Amino acid sequence: MEDKRLICASLTAALQATRQYRELVDLEYHDNDYTDDAYVLAVFSCGSKTRIDVTGDSGSAMIRDIMQCLD
16 A cells, blocks of 8 residues: 655655745645545645646556646
């Protein structure tokens, strides 16, 4: 089983090192114990937040979905 929280933390650090995403504060992984729903909340220093649906994604698919949503 992939550790999606670890993947999000690692991706956050990598993105923060770029000029484009230096304002990214966190990629918070959220899942629901009662349903299959899962999402990542991208939090930026200006206060904006973007919810990204990652239900059923593998780790690599989750990264692709996050990047597609952020671009």
